[in-house]
Amino acid sequence: MEEERKDIILNSDMGAKVIDVLHLIYKTYHYSPKFKRKIQTLADNLQVRIKTPSRVKGTRWSPHTEKALKNLLLPPQGKTNQDVGQYCIVHQHMEHLAESSANAEIKGRAKHLTKIMKSFNFLAYCHLLLDILKVISSLSFSLQTNKTILTTATSAIRSCMTDLTTMKTLPLPNGALVDLIGFLKSQNADQHTFQTVVLGGVPEIAADDDESTYDNFSFGFRRNCVTEPLSLVVDGMKKRYRSIVGEDDHDEPSKIVKALKVFHHDSWPENDLDLALYGNEAVTSLVAWFEDILLRNGCKTPAVLPEWKRMKVLSTRHDLIMGVVPDKGAIRHRQNFLMLVKIMLCLPVSSAKCERTFSTMNRIKTDVRSSLNITTLEDLIRISGEGPDILGFDPNSAVQKWLSTSRKVKLNYVGWPENCEDDD
Template sequence: MTKRTIDSFFRPAALAASVPVPQSTESGDDDAEHCVAKKARTHHFREDWLREFSWLKYCKENNSMNCECCSRYPKTVGNTKFADSDGTSQFKHDTLVKHNLSLKHKVCRDMLINEKATPLQVAFRRQEAVNHSADEAEMMLKFNTAYFVAKEELPFTKFKSQLDLQRKNGLKLNDTYNNDTACAQFVGVIADTLKGKTCTKIKDAPYISIMIDGDTDVSTKECEIIYARILNEGKPRNILIGHIEVKHAHAQGVYDATKEAFKQLGTETGWLQKTVAMGADGAAVKGAFIVPFHCMPHRLELAMLSVQRNISMVDHVYHLLNMVWKTYHFSCKSMRELRALGEEVGVRVNVPVSGTRWLPHVNRALQTLLKPGGKDGHLQNPGQFTAVFYHMEHLTASSTNADIAGRSRKVKKMMEDGSFVGFCHFLADLFEVISKFSLLLQRNDVILPQENVLQAVNGIENLIATIEAMSVRCKPGGRLAELLADLQAQRRKQEGEPHPLYKYQGITIKGEAAGLGKEGLSMASTPKLQQAVRATIDCTVLHLKQRFSSLLHEESTSATAKAVKSFKIFSHDSWPEQRDQLTDYGAEELDFLLDHFSSVLTRNGCDSNLAREEYQSMKTFIFRNYMDKSYHALWEMMVTKLPFCSDYKNILHLVHIMLVLPVSSAVCERGFSAQKRNKSDVRGSLHVDTVEDLIRISMEGPSLQEFDAKEAVQTWFSSGKRSRRPNYKGWPSEPPSGTQEDLL
């Protein structure tokens, strides 16, 4: 009698009869022995599995099974025997259940179902894809429009009118997402895509510098703007990190705002461990190796502000410019009278120059006041100076307002003083030299040592030398030299006359005018002017040296100041011309830099001993081949091109740190300028995050022609809590005309 199993009790009778049951090879007497050593169980394929798993296929010849779906797409499912043509002989029910629940099997199953779908199902899917493609194309048009609104710094309310203009030009656009709220959402998504790219750059950068500045916006919110300076393809680049409202403006509040800005950018940037320098308007920094950088253009401003406070004649010039601006800025009547006087003397009156206290703006105002009229630029041609003088004379005689009359009388008296006119021309020469250097330092690509006369360090030395030379002789081709030459020509024409008259732009000047007309300036002929010029030059040189002492040759006990000066060893223009002297050049400074930045260098895999060896070979290589290259081009090539970036990879860590040092934080001022343009009096309710998005697009976004909205549109479609419906058409707010009458 055959031995029955438990499984046979639960199977149908026919199926149980058709499936043979193997004969037992054991006798009942061996039960005790069977408990000790049991043979391995043999598994067999069961026919009912084919009904339970529709995808299962069984091959009797090979006695194996496989999956119909997975064998159709072996590359998708990966490494599994269910996808092999030979199949598997592991006849276990649990194995089939696990495979049926696997994710890759479900993917292959859906692919097979789609392949075998009926034409109607395929048509529905194809139409769905077409609809989605049309929706995406329409949303790209709207995203492009929203980007234009943000890039051009227009209000969000202009979004609808821009879409209406496109419809009028024949473009078919749906009415959905057609308001300022949708525009603000689109701008936020676009800014997030730009922010994601910024996060990637910060993650990939081994060294960064941070630049911070604060400002109060039109809604009386105190905000901090944070920029990071990184090396991008061998070139230094400033990128916006965030625009954050601070709870308190003290050191801890600024630090917390900086951490919050990087947190919003991305949690895994590791920014604090990568920071090697920080640029601000004089803020102190506590860090083992972090180099604090006081913004160099700001140092120039503070130096000249000290000169203004200490030299009365300089303060008088500032006061004159301010009074002229105040007279015509707040009075349309005065401006109208000035233009009328300008027409009489043949002068086209310019609007009074406005701006900040920064030197380039002050220089522009002074140059505008002194510029003569006419195409030839002769000093006797009537200009702005002439028109202002005659109008001040008119106001002095006719104004009934005591303040205006007194101010006009004071301005007129200063403008006809020969020594004051001469000092204005000297100051115009001085401001022009300093303004050019200030504008150079405000460039985003300026680095610590740069080529030739444009070096950030050598430029200060050249600036001081140029200013000191002005005490000996006038600037060649400058304003003061032209004035003296013209007055000397007038003196020669009037030689022999008892009372010669000296004029400037048609106005008779008094005081030391006769002394200005003599050959060569001297203390005897023009004591007032000479004393003011020498005092101004001495004071300017003194304060420039004080403000830039850490970058000049003055001894400093500060480790950070020494680190900044030590980077000069990478300026190949200052290397010794003799090869035997080049061998030992920079060894001491290199040791100091490797020790100062040891922690951050070690973290990034820099070997100090190899760096010393590579510096010697790199000096020799550059000395032989690339001494004629500019500073930017040389280090861009060394950092990015093979085999240089590989052969000198350890010493180039210090070059990388040097290139990201924040010489100027003027980019923060540009960010606040964008803030003021976007968050004006009529847009004072803009949230701080929205202002950051607008600054990011305005300052760092690509041009409208280069902008691709595809990534932002795809992000917008996938980020919604519900499915997006760009072509949704709601019920009409009002019934069509005639509907009510038809119902009645």
């Protein structure tokens, strides 16, 4: 999902400005212990618990940006945006540096941050960006789970694209931007503040205005900060997942991926006649594509299509897997078609599992265990990645088997000497 985030940053003026501000804040306090100590002293005097500004230009852009925005915008626990928070602390310290710093670079940076942090458009876009990253992160997490299959991944991607497209017209319900507009509307004052920072350029917000719309924003804000960035995200997702969402079927692998989606019952037609004809060509193409694998596993390929037709009639709108495997008798009568289903269940939708496997290998094969046998290492990786959860594992059977074995491996551990005298 990093590509969608790059589209927001590199092709949106306001997005680039937000990242620049977050990076300058991180740079100011990360490379200067003096400034970090001063802002902590300021926070202690105001009895505010602040978080260390995090970087945004890391390898994982989306999580880093989301964390940096939350650290800057969200109020401390137990407080609201009406109270002093980290946004106010950073702004006050930048005002102090803009007046007292002898370094021209630091002074210019502080003046720039002080001015832009008072802008309502900047603050509103930060909250909108937080909502966008929330939707994208939700999709990213769902694609990284081991239980995600092709059909559920397709539904998750389409749902994410629908949410982002809807956000062009309406803000995310219960999102950060809606909370910001609701907070500013509740002030009913000539001067609007956010964590005691006086904002400039705030539009008129009447008490009866609906905060769940963009009606209070200017046309330029809606075009440059809402419509264009969201269009870039959606277009980027369509380009990246075109073979999964059905936007591209020019090459044969993309056609096969599209054909596998007929197993998802949500796409089945309601009409009985349409249902009888639905997916027949797709199943035929799948049998031809995976013919070698099916034949090696004893599949009778001519029987797959008739089993598919019978399964549609008997399973109707129920869950596919529960419908085709209700009992052992059904498995025996549909075992040829089930091989196609098993192939669909085995197809990975992301490389997250491979990345976790490499992390597991690095965690197991450390410097002090560098002489592990390849077979042992592979077994340990499989146990760690595919084995049961440690809390649900019962070791009694393994212990009893080891105790009942005549030949036991003797572990020659060297204990620590009991009478160990100090070198002193």
